[in-house]
Amino acid sequence: MSSIALSAGENAKTIRSARRLDRRRMLFWVVPPVAWFTVFMLIPYAMLLYTSLGRVEDMRFIPGLSLRNFIQVFTVDPYLSVIIKSARIGLMTAVLSAIVAYPLSFFLAFHVRSSRLKFLIYLLVIVPWWASYLVKAYAWKTILGSGGILNALLQKAGLTDEPVRIFLYNEFSVVVTLTYIFTPFAVLSIYAQLERIPTSLIEAARNLGAGGWMIFWRIIAPISVPGVVAGGIITFSLAFGDFVAPVLVGGPDSVMISNIVINLLGVAFDWPMAAAIGLVIITLGLLLISASGWLEEKTQIRF
Amino acid sequence: MTTGIELRKLRKLYEGHGQGAWAVDGVDMTIGAGKFITLLGPSGCGKTTTLRMIAGLEVPTSGQILRDGLDITDQPVTDRDMRMVFQDFALFPNMTVEQNVTFGLRVRRMRGRYSEAEIKKRVFQFLDLVHLADHAHKKPHQLSGGQKQRVSLARALVTDPQVVLFDEPLGSLDANLRKIMQIELIRIHRELGKTFIYVTHDQDEAMAMSNAIAVMRGGKVMQFGSPRDIYDRPANRYVASFIGHAHIVEAKVAGRDGQGLVVSLGNGEKVRLENENSAATGESVGLMLRAEDLAFGEAGPGMVSGNVADSLYRGEYIEYVVELNGGAGVVHVHARTDLPAIDQGAAVAVRVNPHKAHVLAH
Amino acid sequence: MRAFGNRPLIITMAMCVLAFLYLPILVMMLFSFNDSQYTGLPFNGFTLDWYRQVFADTRLLKSIWNSIYVAGGVVMLSVLFGLPAAIALDRYEFPGKGLFRRIVMLPIVLPGIITGIALLGFYLVIHMRLSLYTIMLGQGTALMCITITEVFARLQQLGKSQMEAAVNLGANEWEVFRHVILPAVRSALAGAMLIAFSISFDEIAVTFLLTGRENTLPMTLWSLLRREVTPEVNAVATLVVLMSVILIVVGMYASRGQAATPREN
Numbered sequence: 019m020s021s022i023a024l025s026a027g028e029n030a031k032t033i034r035s036a037r038r039l040d041r042r043r044m045l046f047w048v049v050p051p052v053a054w055f056t057v058f059m060l061i062p063y064a065m066l067l068y069t070s071l072g073r074v075e076d077m078r079f080i081p082g083l084s085l086r087n088f089i090q091v092f093t094v095d096p097y098l099s100v101i102i103k104s105a106r107i108g109l110m111t112a113v114l115s116a117i118v119a120y121p122l123s124f125f126l127a128f129h130v131r132s133s134r135l136k137f138l139i140y141l142l143v144i145v146p147w148w149a150s151y152l153v154k155a156y157a158w159k160t161i162l163g164s165g166g167i168l169n170a171l172l173q174k175a176g177l178t179d180e181p182v183r184i185f186l187y188n189e190f191s192v193v194v195t196l197t198y199i200f201t202p203f204a205v206l207s208i209y210a211q212l213e214r215i216p217t218s219l220i221e222a223a224r225n226l227g228a229g230g231w232m233i234f235w236r237i238i239a240p241i242s243v244p245g246v247v248a249g250g251i252i253t254f255s256l257a258f259g260d261f262v263a264p265v266l267v268g269g270p271d272s273v274m275i276s277n278i279v280i281n282l283l284g285v286a287f288d289w290p291m292a293a294a295i296g297l298v299i300i301t302l303g304l305l306l307i308s309a310s311g312w313l314e315e316k317t318q319i320r321f
Numbered sequence: 322m323t324t325g326i327e328l329r330k331l332r333k334l335y336e337g338h339g340q341g342a343w344a345v346d347g348v349d350m351t352i353g354a355g356k357f358i359t360l361l362g363p364s365g366c367g368k369t370t371t372l373r374m375i376a377g378l379e380v381p382t383s384g385q386i387l388r389d390g391l392d393i394t395d396q397p398v399t400d401r402d403m404r405m406v407f408q409d410f411a412l413f414p415n416m417t418v419e420q421n422v423t424f425g426l427r428v429r430r431m432r433g434r435y436s437e438a439e440i441k442k443r444v445f446q447f448l449d450l451v452h453l454a455d456h457a458h459k460k461p462h463q464l465s466g467g468q469k470q471r472v473s474l475a476r477a478l479v480t481d482p483q484v485v486l487f488d489e490p491l492g493s494l495d496a497n498l499r500k501i502m503q504i505e506l507i508r509i510h511r512e513l514g515k516t517f518i519y520v521t522h523d524q525d526e527a528m529a530m531s532n533a534i535a536v537m538r539g540g541k542v543m544q545f546g547s548p549r550d551i552y553d554r555p556a557n558r559y560v561a562s563f564i565g566h567a568h569i570v571e572a573k574v575a576g577r578d579g580q581g582l583v584v585s586l587g588n589g590e591k592v593r594l595e596n597e598n599s600a601a602t603g604e605s606v607g608l609m610l611r612a613e614d615l616a617f618g619e620a621g622p623g624m625v626s627g628n629v630a631d632s633l634y635r636g637e638y639i640e641y642v643v644e645l646n647g648g649a650g651v652v653h654v655h656a657r658t659d660l661p662a663i664d665q666g667a668a669v670a671v672r673v674n675p676h677k678a679h680v681l682a683h
Numbered sequence: 684m685r686a687f688g689n690r691p692l693i694i695t696m697a698m699c700v701l702a703f704l705y706l707p708i709l710v711m712m713l714f715s716f717n718d719s720q721y722t723g724l725p726f727n728g729f730t731l732d733w734y735r736q737v738f739a740d741t742r743l744l745k746s747i748w749n750s751i752y753v754a755g756g757v758v759m760l761s762v763l764f765g766l767p768a769a770i771a772l773d774r775y776e777f778p779g780k781g782l783f784r785r786i787v788m789l790p791i792v793l794p795g796i797i798t799g800i801a802l803l804g805f806y807l808v809i810h811m812r813l814s815l816y817t818i819m820l821g822q823g824t825a826l827m828c829i830t831i832t833e834v835f836a837r838l839q840q841l842g843k844s845q846m847e848a849a850v851n852l853g854a855n856e857w858e859v860f861r862h863v864i865l866p867a868v869r870s871a872l873a874g875a876m877l878i879a880f881s882i883s884f885d886e887i888a889v890t891f892l893l894t895g896r897e898n899t900l901p902m903t904l905w906s907l908l909r910r911e912v913t914p915e916v917n918a919v920a921t922l923v924v925l926m927s928v929i930l931i932v933v934g935m936y937a938s939r940g941q942a943a944t945p946r947e948n
Contacts, residue, residue: 036377036397043856044775051768051827052779055786058824062801069804118700125697129686141931142701147881148927149708152904153920156913157707160714165723167710201704206878217685230688252791259794262887266908276796276888283800283892293804296797303792307785378847398850411848415866424862425852480852 063300070293077287087294097278097295104275107193108258112204112250114197119204119249124238126205127212128220140209143202151199155266158195162186162267187269195267196257203256204249211245212238243317251310255303275299324389325354325516326375326484331384333370333540344370346540347384354389354483357510357517359527362537362563368520369488371537375518376486377401399430403484404477408492410469412461418472419444419457425480447475450509467498471505478513487519491526503529524564528552536560558681561609569607569681570650574600584608584680588647590625595675600682607681612640612653614677617663620670627652629667634658643669708924715917733918743919746903753819753890753899754883758876760823765830766872770864772831773838774846788832790825795888798825803892813895821889826879833875834868841867881927 072082091097122143130136146154161167162185169181185191215238223233261276268274275295282292333345345367352358360368373379375386377398386394393401404425412421422444426435435443448454451471461469470490477485487506491499507530510517521527527534528548535545536559544556555561558569572584575591582597584606592608600606618624630651631642638655641663645652654671656663663669714723718730737743771777772784790798802821811817845867849859887901894902900919907916 033391033393033396034400035395036380037395039397044771044777046856047767047771048775048777051764051771051787052783054764054824054827055783058802058805058820059786059789062805065804065808066801118703121693121696122700124688125693128688129690129693129697131685139701143704144878144881145924145927145931146704146708147885149711149920149924150901150904150916151885151887152901152908153711153916154707156908156916157710160710160723161707163723198703198707201700205700220685220687224684224687233687255792255794259796259888261794261796261891276794279794279796279800280891289804292800296800299797300789300793303789304785306792307788376851378851398847399853399855403851405848405851407844407848409842409844411844413845413849413863413866416862424849424854428853428858429855430853476848476852 063297066293066296066300070290070297072290074288074290079289087290088298090291091294091298096273100273100275100278101295101298104258105254107189107196107272107274108254110193111196111200111257112254114193115201115204115253116208116246116250118197118201119208120242120246123205123208123212123245126209127215143205146202151262152266154199155195155263158191158198159186159267162191162194186267187272189268189272191267192263192272195263196260197253199263200253200256203252204246207249207252208242208245211242211248215241241319244314244319247310247313247317251306255306259299325356326352326518327385327387327390328352328371328375329385329387331371331374331386332382333367333374333379334382335370343367343540345374345381348537348540348542350535350542350545352516352518354516355514356532357507357519357530359519359521359531359534360537361521361524361527361534363522366537367540368522368535368537370540372405372486372488372518372520375484376403376405378405402482403486404480404482405486405488406470406473406477406490408489410461410473412469412472412476414461417458417460418448418453418464421461421472422448422476422479425476431480443479444475447479450478450512451475451505466494467502470494470502474506474509478509478515482515484516484518487517487521489521490519491521491523499523499526506530528564536563538563553677554679555609555681558607561607561679561681565611566653567609567611568650568652569609570645570652572606572608572680574602574604574606574680576602581675582680586625586645586647587649588645590646590649591623592625592673592678593623593675594673594678594680597680600680605683607683609679609681610652610673611677612655614674615652615654616672616674617641617654617656617669618672624670624672625649625652626668626670629663629665629669631665632663641669643671711917712921712924715914715921717914719914721911721913733914734922736915737918737922740915742898743900743903743907743915746898746900747919747923749815749897750884750900753815753822754880756816756819757822757826757883758880760819761827761830761879762872762876764823765827765875766834766868768827769831769834769838769868770860772835787828789828791828793825795825795886796892799889799892802889806893813893815895815897815899817893817895818890818899821893822883822886825886825889826882829879829882830872830875833871833878837868837871838864 068081069079070087071084073080073084073086091101126136126139130139159166163169164181164183164186166186168185169178172178172182219237220233223237228236258274259276261274261280264272264274264277279292279295282288282295328348328350331345331348332343334341335344348367348371360371362368370379374381377393377396381394384394385392388401413424416424423440425431426440426443445454445457448457451474453468453471453475456464456468461472464472473490491502494502503526506517510530519527519531531548533545533547534551536543536551538559544551544560546554546556551560552564555564555567561567561569570586572586572592575583575585577583577598578593580598581593581595582600583591583593585591586608620626625645627643627645627649629641630644633640633642637658639658639662641654641656643652643654652671654669713726715733716729716731717726718728718732719726768787772780772787798821802817802824806813806817841864845863846859849863854862885901886899887905890899890902898906900923904916904919907913
């Protein structure tokens with residue numbers, strides 16, 4: 019017994035410690051990204067907080083500890099109403115993108131069998147990203163405008179004599195453009211979820227006598243919810259923070275929250291107010307992430 | 322100095338939902354070098370966790386693991402000379418069979434130990450051992466379950482480890498394949514003389530292959546002994562009922578008789594046992610009666626009487642369910658199929674093999 | 684059989700969606716050849732003038748290169764830091780993991796403008812001059828979550844046993860990474876890199892605030908659009924799309940024979 023203890027003691031130095039090794043490995047993977055996000059997110063956000071508590075006088079920043087800017091976000095027009103309007107446009111975009119994206123995702127996941135063709139269509143969804151957002155938004159202006167393609171077609175068909183002006187420079191054109199721009203995100207996320215569904219599930223349903231609609235509504239639709247939600251959150255967020263579409267295809271009343279922030283920076287030099295709005299949106303963003311995590315946990319189905 | 326592996330008061334706490342639970346709760350065991358040892362128990366009994374702690378894949382909460390007297394509790398997995406065969410095979414899908422088997426010889430630790438030619442030779446030697454030399458260039462997804470398992474085995478053996486760990490390696494194979502693989506494993510163990518530590522929930526597998534079996538339950542070892550010990554002399558009621566088809570009848574020790582013991586059943590009938598001296602007169606015990614140790618005979622003293630409640634045709638034998646008189650209990654009796662069948666309800670007398678029946682303390 | 688439902692109907696709907704995705708691009712291409720100052724009907728006739736103008740516009744060409752440069756840097760950063768982040772999240776428990784996960788995901792839901800002002804304020808305080816590199820760092824931060832989520836999802840599917848088998852066979856950390864993790868996440872990583880590159884190439888919000896004297900393509904296009912020089916803009920965008928299609932075709936040709944599905948099940 020004592021010889022065991024002795025030999026263990028003698029050799030203890032030659033044995034590496036798994037705990038220490040594991041700790042070193044963990045630090046190797048954890049430290050670089052944590053450092054990155056600390057430097058480029060946490061510190062800038064902390065500075066944003068510092069800025070938001072101060073004020074600007076004669077275009078000079080005066081530090082302070084006032085919640086005035088935060089109170090203004092919720093009390094002074096147009097901040098709160100524009101945030102709400104941006105959220106409404108974001109929501110409409112998210113819903114429309116999901117509706118547009120679903121058939122293509124469905125087709126890709128269930129009706130394309132060759133993996134090469136699948137990859138090709140997948141790329142076809144990504145390629146429009148390469149055509150500049152600005153150019154695509156501008157193309158919608160060409161399509162929807164009073165001298166545009168849609169009106170030309172309507173007039174040729176004899177449906178209208180006068181050019182229809184309600185297509186452009188309003189919330190409708192903003193939502194159409196944003197839906198168009200962000201639909202690929204919805205496709206990728208819905209497709210990813212549909213692709214996970216095992217073929218045997220569909221075969222089992224068919225074997226039990228279910229028809230196409232029945233399979234869709236009772237099996238595919240419920241399972242695809244997390245993908246729709248994940249895509250919806252991305253399209254909502256992108257549309258919510260957009261500032262290009264309102265400028266290009268929006269009307270005088272379609273200013274969104276990002277436009278306000280840019281104006282505060284570039285025109286009013288009111289950094290503290292911009293920072294306060296930024297922090298409110300960051301808080302909303304964190305809430306959205308928590309909510310989406312919760313929602314995905316609730317709706318995700320494990321195979 | 323002890324050779325082999327020694328586990329001392331090994332414990333592992335699992336932080337589950339809410340509170341933690343002891344997955345392994347104080348395991349003490351000595352596993353001699355070159356032995357084939359099986360950890361046997363139902364799922365959740367802590368057998369796999371114990372194996373993974375030996376491999377170094379889990380860190381024990383407390384206790385020690387010694388290898389040839391040396392404390393290796395905190396030694397990195399990489400440094401332990403123990404190879405594992407995983408339940409899900411864990412083959413590298415991007416590599417061919419040959420590359421999978423070669424992997425362990427090409428890692429940096431092994432560099433310089435074998436020349437290229439030796440590596441090639443060794444890999445094919447072990448692919449031959451598991452009869453897969455013809456499949457060397459296939460990818461894992463092109464193999465059947467049994468083939469995958471044999472690749473996994475060759476991959477573990479090729480690096481010449483002194484200890485091979487098996488985590489339910491045959492769990493996903495069908496019954497015939499399991500039987501074939503069991504024989505293969507016994508052959509390989511005999512040929513190579515390595516220490517095999519094997520985890521399974523299948524008692525037939527454990528009985529057939531091992532030098533010793535540790536029956537586990539709730540993170541504890543209930544009994545550690547040779548298959549024969551565990552089968553014939555189970556330490557407690559749990560082991561008795563988990564291994565084989567034993568029925569336990571309540572009894573009381575009536576007295577001693579030379580080398581043996583006389584116990585009386587609930588209905589007053591007495592049974593004599595040879596070579597039992599573990600219980601004192603007057604003590605309440607459980608009498609373990611296995612179907613194959615019972616036989617029908619003529620009614621008389623020393624026989625146990627009852628009625629046939631059911632019979633099951635098993636092919637090799639007929640299994641009769643016999644309710645003992647006076648509600649003393651139920652036993653199963655195996656009878657040869659060429660004997661005349663006994664009708665349901667018929668009164669029978671059962672002879673107990675005095676060398677095989679066994680008393681279990683309360 | 685996997686396919687179900689009314690196949691012609693589904694194909695029709697899917698094609699309509701693809702048409703919707705490509706309609707503005709066709710419009711853009713069409714008007715890049717229109718012999719008119721403005722993008723719009725009527726179509727005055729075919730011309731290649733706008734393309735000549737593009738190739739004569741060194742500022743525009745430089746900005747295309749700048750965009751590729753920035754996007755390349757962003758992809759590199761997101762692999763360099765995003766891959767370790769995904770591995771850390773998959774394999775290790777460390778203090779602050781929950782917060783880290785949220786922080787990493789935040790740029791997905793945050794308007795680029797907010798990421799932009801936070802970083803702009805930061806740069807101003809540490810006196811960092813705005814340049815292509817400040818854009819790269821900003822976009823890198825904003826787009827890293829793509830790599831992290833894609834790779835993390837794949838690692839979760841991978842499970843633990845292959846890595847355990849590798850260390851059990853004596854592999855060190857590098858060998859586990861090289862032989863188990865990398866092959867498993869390769870296609871997810873490639874997909875994430877492609878997406879990150881594409882988004883970075885067209886990124887406006889973060890870039891808008893962090894751009895210095897040198898501009899990326901979207902910034903240059905923005906200024907051209909403000910001056911209503913739209914046919915030239917159409918020509919540039921057409922060229923970029925054609926370039927990307929060529930790259931993709933070449934890439935597919937090169938990877939012929941390999942399983943090239945975006946998601947292997």
